[in-house]
Each structure stands twice: as C-alpha cells, then as structure tokens.
Amino acid sequence: MNISKAATQAGLTVKTVRYYDTIGMVCPYQNPQTGYRDYSERDIAKLQFVGSARRFNFSIKECRELLSLYEDENRSSETVKALTMQKISDIEDRLTELTRLRDKLAYLASACHGDNRPDCPILDAFSANNLPS
Amino acid sequence: MNISKAATQAGLTVKTVRYYDTIGMVCPYQNPQTGYRDYSERDIAKLQFVGSARRFNFSIKECRELLSLYEDENRSSETVKALTMQKISDIEDRLTELTRLRDKLAYLASACHGDNRPDCPILDAFSANNLPS
DNA sequence: CTTTACCTTCCCCTTACTAGAGAGTTTAAA
DNA sequence: TTTAAACTCTCTAGTAAGGGGAAGGTAAAG
Structure with missing residues (x-):
C-alpha cells in the first residue's frame, strides 16, 4: 500500500507517516529501485496504534515504549x-x-x-x- | 544593571532575558566596547511585564502586542x-x-x-x- | 505519449527557549 | 598587583513533532 493510502487508513498525514519512518518508529519495506515505501497490513496496524496513542497525549518516546509492548507477545499489562x-x-x-x-x-x-x-x-x-x- | 540581576528581578533566567533581546522584545543599552548589556529600570519593568504575561500563557507574539499596548499611553483597554x-x-x-x-x-x-x-x-x-x- | 497525480529527498520553518563551547571582562581575594 | 573565580559575550546546535515547499523521479489514466 502506498504512503497516502496508509496515512488515510491511520488518520495521519503523509508527512507524519514519513516522519515516523525517519525516526525509526514505523519502517515499511522500501523499494530499492524507486525508493517508494510500501506499507503492509502490519505496518498499518502499527500506524493506527501510534496514532491512537498520540491522540491520547503520549509522546513519541512513550509511543515507542507502548509499541514495543504491543509487539511483545510475552508482555505484561503491568x-x-x-x-x-x-x-x-x-x-x-x-x-x-x-x-x-x-x-x-x-x-x-x-x-x-x-x-x-x-x-x-x-x-x-x-x-x-x-x-x- | 547587569543581565543576571535583571533576570533575577524579573524572575527569568539569563538565557531567557538574552533571548528576549535577540528577538527584539526587550532590548537594553549595550556597551559598544565590551558588548555587555545594561538594563534600565524601564527595561526591568518590561521584563517583569513580559514574565507575567508569559506565566499567563500568552505567547511571545501576544506579549509583543500587550507590550506595545502597555507602552502606548493612548491604548484602550478594549x-x-x-x-x-x-x-x-x-x-x-x-x-x-x-x-x-x-x-x-x-x-x-x-x-x-x-x-x-x-x-x-x-x-x-x-x-x-x-x-x- | 502525455498529462496528472503521485512519490522521493532535502532543507528551512515553527515555539520558546536551553546547553555548551570558546573567548573576553569584572570583581574579589591573596 | 596578580590571579582566580565569577561573570559576560556570541555562536552553534538541539529540543517536540512535524509543516511547507522545491527539485526531480515514477505511476496510472486517457
């Protein structure tokens, strides 16, 4: 999925989604020929997750923590x-x-x-x- | 008055006071030989004024407006x-x-x-x- | 094949400062 | 009087979280 569709799905702007890639938070596959980003379903889910957390006033740093917990199968809710x-x-x-x-x-x-x-x-x-x- | 005393009087940091000079909000006399800033009583009053307004969540831009009103004898309270x-x-x-x-x-x-x-x-x-x- | 609508990187802009480097100045003590 | 601490200066770079826009490559529709 291209970046503008990904952004729409997650309720974010293209700029923001690109930013989340550059800071290493949500990094999609990037076509080595064209440089185009290609977002998987999993990437979209992560973008939506981060979008929600940001709307809940969590900082980028905190979003990183939450995201790693979200991705950790053995996490505790503590x-x-x-x-x-x-x-x-x-x-x-x-x-x-x-x-x-x-x-x-x-x-x-x-x-x-x-x-x-x-x-x-x-x-x-x-x-x-x-x-x- | 030197910058650290000015800052203390206004309840601001030296860095902040210097910043207010560089952005043209409160600009004291500056000794051309040494470059040292010299704050007059009037400058102090302006720093205090801006400090209060900032603590009231007025932005720098709004502080500029308020300051010009403050300095204008013909201002209206409207x-x-x-x-x-x-x-x-x-x-x-x-x-x-x-x-x-x-x-x-x-x-x-x-x-x-x-x-x-x-x-x-x-x-x-x-x-x-x-x-x- | 061309136009339009994408996409990319790059750099500067924003707010309101803060931190620190490197260098000059003033002040107080020895 | 010298010296050392405590100031001061400018300058650069960084912060949070992107936004704006330029220059140039790419994809999809007609």
Missing part, C-alpha cells in the same frame, strides 16, 4: 497500566494549572471595563507583579 | 480585554479536551488488571481503533 496512570496524573496536573490560570484571567477580565479609557486592570496586574495566586 | 477573553476561551477549549482525554484513559486503566498476564485492554483499545468517545 507496565502499560503504570504508564497510563502516570499519564492520567500528568493530565490532572495540567488541568489544575489551566483551571487556576483561567480563573485568574476571568477575575482580571471582570475587573476591566473594556472601553476606551486608558486605565486597564489587566495591564496593571501584569505590571504590578502582585497577581492573585 | 483591545486588552478582547485579547484576554480570547485567551480564556482558548483555555476552556483545552480544559474540555484534556478532561475528555483523562476520562478515556481512566476508563481504560480501570479495565486493565495491571498484572503479569500478557493481555491488556489498554493496548487492545489502541489497536482496535474503536475507542469510546
């Missing part, structure tokens, strides 16, 4: 679960941080009258360096 | 408020997305026994491409 729990924890930290950020900004916006007068609590807050934490 | 409201909206989109992501991962993790057996619902789910939305 490692995968640990990786996933860690990822959940990361996401929750990020959620906390973003929520706080939004609340701060909402507070500032509510205090800003938003008309043409030159005084502005938002800029003042940035400047004063005494933001509500 | 623009600043609009920028902030947009940023709040961006953050809320991101919150929604991350929450959904966490819920999906939590669901998968709960289905995974996480022991030494080789079967793993998480990997199966990534592979099957039929994830719960």
Whole structure:
C-alpha cells in the first residue's frame, strides 16, 4: 500500500507517516529501485496504534515504549497500566494549572471595563507583579 | 544593571532575558566596547511585564502586542480585554479536551488488571481503533 | 505519449527557549 | 598587583513533532 493510502487508513498525514519512518518508529519495506515505501497490513496496524496513542497525549518516546509492548507477545499489562496512570496524573496536573490560570484571567477580565479609557486592570496586574495566586 | 540581576528581578533566567533581546522584545543599552548589556529600570519593568504575561500563557507574539499596548499611553483597554477573553476561551477549549482525554484513559486503566498476564485492554483499545468517545 | 497525480529527498520553518563551547571582562581575594 | 573565580559575550546546535515547499523521479489514466 502506498504512503497516502496508509496515512488515510491511520488518520495521519503523509508527512507524519514519513516522519515516523525517519525516526525509526514505523519502517515499511522500501523499494530499492524507486525508493517508494510500501506499507503492509502490519505496518498499518502499527500506524493506527501510534496514532491512537498520540491522540491520547503520549509522546513519541512513550509511543515507542507502548509499541514495543504491543509487539511483545510475552508482555505484561503491568507496565502499560503504570504508564497510563502516570499519564492520567500528568493530565490532572495540567488541568489544575489551566483551571487556576483561567480563573485568574476571568477575575482580571471582570475587573476591566473594556472601553476606551486608558486605565486597564489587566495591564496593571501584569505590571504590578502582585497577581492573585 | 547587569543581565543576571535583571533576570533575577524579573524572575527569568539569563538565557531567557538574552533571548528576549535577540528577538527584539526587550532590548537594553549595550556597551559598544565590551558588548555587555545594561538594563534600565524601564527595561526591568518590561521584563517583569513580559514574565507575567508569559506565566499567563500568552505567547511571545501576544506579549509583543500587550507590550506595545502597555507602552502606548493612548491604548484602550478594549483591545486588552478582547485579547484576554480570547485567551480564556482558548483555555476552556483545552480544559474540555484534556478532561475528555483523562476520562478515556481512566476508563481504560480501570479495565486493565495491571498484572503479569500478557493481555491488556489498554493496548487492545489502541489497536482496535474503536475507542469510546 | 502525455498529462496528472503521485512519490522521493532535502532543507528551512515553527515555539520558546536551553546547553555548551570558546573567548573576553569584572570583581574579589591573596 | 596578580590571579582566580565569577561573570559576560556570541555562536552553534538541539529540543517536540512535524509543516511547507522545491527539485526531480515514477505511476496510472486517457
């Protein structure tokens, strides 16, 4: 299967699929005459797997780990679960941080009258360096 | 004031402060003999301002806009408020997305026994491409 | 046989810095 | 006064994860 069909099947762009080859993550057979890549069903499955994991916010490095577990017949689910729990924890930290950020900004916006007068609590807050934490 | 004191005052690293000079955001006087940067009080204020805005998740580009508003005596708070409201909206989109992501991962993790057996619902789910939305 | 739609590699661009090399400068101690 | 530490400078290269586009080869359809 050529690269654009492979990309479509996996819900990725051609650029991304080619990138996954160059970094050694999903490397299809490559015709030595033409240089064209030829994706097998197994390659497609791997691309789909990586695509899913990426959409779950796993980094390329983590995708590599997951992929090797995925390909390992003798794997245990222990490692995968640990990786996933860690990822959940990361996401929750990020959620906390973003929520706080939004609340701060909402507070500032509510205090800003938003008309043409030159005084502005938002800029003042940035400047004063005494933001509500 | 030398660069390391400037950085400390603004709660930034020396590298970052130097970077802000090279990209033309906060450019101090530079001694033509030694090449050493010399930060004025005004420069420090700008660094602090940018530091705050960055901590509020404003991009460098947005910081430039805010900075020009900050420096413009005739600015209106309208623009600043609009920028902030947009940023709040961006953050809320991101919150929604991350929450959904966490819920999906939590669901998968709960289905995974996480022991030494080789079967793993998480990997199966990534592979099957039929994830719960 | 030609046109169009692919494919390839190659290099630069992005964001917002960070790390480190190699060389010059300032400051404080001996 | 010398010397050594602690600064400073520029420059290059790297990060994550690809995107954009050029120059050139190839495949499939008419």
